[in-house]
Amino acid sequence: MSAPQSRPRWRLITAVDSMLAGLVLMTTSATPAWACSYVSVPVKQSTAASTVVLRGVVEWKQPTKDGQQRYIVRVTHVWKGDVADSIEVVDTQASSTCAMALNVFTDEIFMLQREGDRFTMQLGTGSRPHDDSSAAEVNAELGAGRAVSSVPMVGVVSHGRTPWILGGVGAVVIAFVVWRILRRRA
Numbered sequence: 307m308s309a310p311q312s313r314p315r316w317r318l319i320t321a322v323d324s325m326l327a328g329l330v331l332m333t334t335s336a337t338p339a340w341a342c343s344y345v346s347v348p349v350k351q352s353t354a355a356s357t358v359v360l361r362g363v364v365e366w367k368q369p370t371k372d373g374q375q376r377y378i379v380r381v382t383h384v385w386k387g388d389v390a391d392s393i394e395v396v397d398t399q400a401s402s403t404c405a406m407a408l409n410v411f412t413d414e415i416f417m418l419q420r421e422g423d424r425f426t427m428q429l430g431t432g433s434r435p436h437d438d439s440s441a442a443e444v445n446a447e448l449g450a451g452r453a454v455s456s457v458p459m460v461g462v463v464s465h466g467r468t469p470w471i472l473g474g475v476g477a478v479v480i481a482f483v484v485w486r487i488l489r490r491r492a
Contacts, residue, residue: 352432
C-alpha cells in the first residue's frame, strides 16, 4: 500500500493563508486615506480661518494639469459663507505627499478658502470626514447653519462602515473562488 498523499492538505493550508492575507489587506486598504500624517487642527481654529464651512458629498474628481486634485461637491449644509448647490473645490496640495485623498460619494465637512469663483482646501485646514461628532463640533462653534439640499443621496459612503463590509464580501468571494479551483484540481 502506498503512503497517503499530503499534497491536498498543503493546498488547503496555503489557500487558507492566502485568504486570511487577502482579508487583512482588503480591510486595511479599503478606507479613504490621508496621504500623510498631520496634527489635527481644532474646529474653533479651522472655522475661524475658513471663509466657507460646509458639508457636502464628493460627486466627481479629476486631477488638474498642474498636479492638483479637482472635486465637484454637492453641498448639503452650510455653516459659514455663501455657496451654490454644487461647487468646485481644488486641493492645492494634491501634487505633494500631504494631500487629502477623497473618494467619490464620500460625505465630508469642508473648511475652505474662497478665491473668486473657486474654493480651495489643504490638509491642515480642518476639512474632515462627516460624522455626528464632527458635525456637533461645528454646530457648537458656528450654530446650526442651514440645509441646502433636501434631495436624499443614494450611494453616499458613511465613513467607517462600508469598507469593512466590502472587505468581508471580497474575502468571501476570494475564498469561494479558491475553493472551486482547489476542488477541480483534486
